[in-house]
Amino acid sequence: MEKTMLTGDRPTGKLHVGHYVGSLRRRVELQESGGFDDIFIMIADAQALTDNADNPEKVRQNIIEVALDYLACGLDPEKSTLFIQSQVPELCELSFYYMNLVTVSRLQRNPTVKSEIQMRNFEASIPVGFFTYPISQAADITAFKATTVPVGEDQLPMLEQTKEIVRKFNSVYGDTLVEPEILLPDNQACMRLPGTDGKAKMSKSLNNCIYLSEEPEEIKQKVFSMFTDPTHIRIEDPGKLEGNTVFTYLDAFCRPEYFPEFLPDYTDLEELKAHYKRGGLGDMKVKRFLNAVLQAELEPIRKRRKEYQKDIPYVYEILRKGSEKAEKRAAETLQDVKAAMKINYF
Ligand code: ATP
Numbered sequence: 239m240e241k242t243m244l245t246g247d248r249p250t251g252k253l254h255v256g257h258y259v260g261s262l263r264r265r266v267e268l269q270e271s272g273g274f275d276d277i278f279i280m281i282a283d284a285q286a287l288t289d290n291a292d293n294p295e296k297v298r299q300n301i302i303e304v305a306l307d308y309l310a311c312g313l314d315p316e317k318s319t320l321f322i323q324s325q326v327p328e329l330c331e332l333s334f335y336y337m338n339l340v341t342v343s344r345l346q347r348n349p350t351v352k353s354e355i356q357m358r359n360f361e362a363s364i365p366v367g368f369f370t371y372p373i374s375q376a377a378d379i380t381a382f383k384a385t386t387v388p389v390g391e392d393q394l395p396m397l398e399q400t401k402e403i404v405r406k407f408n409s410v411y412g413d414t415l416v417e418p419e420i421l422l423p424d425n426q427a428c429m430r431l432p433g434t435d436g437k438a439k440m441s442k443s444l445n446n447c448i449y450l451s452e453e454p455e456e457i458k459q460k461v462f463s464m465f466t467d468p469t470h471i472r473i474e475d476p477g478k479l480e481g482n483t484v485f486t487y488l489d490a491f492c493r494p495e496y497f498p499e500f501l502p503d504y505t506d507l508e509e510l511k512a513h514y515k516r517g518g519l520g521d522m523k524v525k526r527f528l529n530a531v532l533q534a535e536l537e538p539i540r541k542r543r544k545e546y547q548k549d550i551p552y553v554y555e556i557l558r559k560g561s562e563k564a565e566k567r568a569a570e571t572l573q574d575v576k577a578a579m580k581i582n583y584f
């Protein structure tokens with residue numbers, strides 16, 4: 239069977255290191271592995287409008303920011319199709335037919351939608367478009383017959399919903415759509431990276447992010463003001479790792495080579511953690527190490543981003559070509575769908 243990857247991001251802000259460890263880094267690895275027949279990466283502007291209808295300019299401007307972040311991280315337009323959701327109208331048509339296969343109560347039970355409604359204070363007046371975005375997300379995934387969707391943990395309920403739609407469609411109209419598999423990060427810290435405030439997940443909407451384009455001095459400031467273990471007061475005190483944001487970030491970002499490079503008196507992260515738990519290791523030393531790790535990870539990304547930023551028309555051209563290719567593929571699926579439903583009358 240063909241292997242196709244689809245994933246994407248909402249253009250509601252620049253991408254942050256939560257996106258990077260939750261999905262972006264994996265996409266680039268999979269792209270380089272050569273294991274896929276096709277890779278589609280979508281900038282979900284239409285979905286972003288479902289809760290930003292009054293601010294289309296924000297969405298418009300962030301399309302280019304997200305595209306720059308993609309290219310900076312190593313997504314390669316020769317190997318991956320980068321496209322803009324709204325430029326593929328077939329996705330709306332698919333959503334329209336899928337809406338008949340989902341109940342209102344099923345959407346109300348979707349835990350991600352529930353918590354997002356709360357976060358946005360939508361309780362009293364939920365826009366219909368926002369409420370139904372899991373259906374439109376099912377259209378995005380199935381339009382490309384995606385087999386693999388690498389995303390963070392918050393997307394699990396979305397993938398479940400998509401699978402249900404696929405099963406329902408196939409059982410009513412005959413085998414047409416492909417059931418996708420979610421690909422979660424293999425490391426717990428990356429599933430839902432907390433914000434620099436240590437509380438909720440890092441999210442553009444919560445102002446607790448380290449952005450991929452962040453300058454070195456800002457990264458350092460954010461790392462140095464992070465939460466550790468509040469009971470770890472003197473260096474000699476034993477420290478806790480649970481809920482310690484600095485160690486969560488090390489779990490997400492540290493590579494073995496960073497030890498000989500930045501902290502040669504330890505062999506690996508396990509040894510560093512053991513010392514912290516025992517006592518005798520100060521927070522500042524761990525923060526300095528995390529800062530060095532993040533600077534090493536983000537410097538090449540920031541540099542590449544600045545290069546692409548010099549030629550914005552070229553970036554738009556990549557998105558135009560990608561959107562054309564994506565539309566062709568979605569149109570094929572729409573034909574299959576209409577044929578299965580027997581609504582291809584002429
Ligand atoms: P918004 O606040 O507009 O919803 P967001 O920061 O939640 O923005 P999305 O565009 O909704 O970002 O998510 C894009 C992808 O990044 C998804 O696959 C999601 O699972 C992943 N992701 C987002 N934030 C995190 C995080 N903190 N940790 C791990 N993965 C994340």
Ligand code: MG
Pocket residue numbers: none
């Ligand atoms: Mg989100």
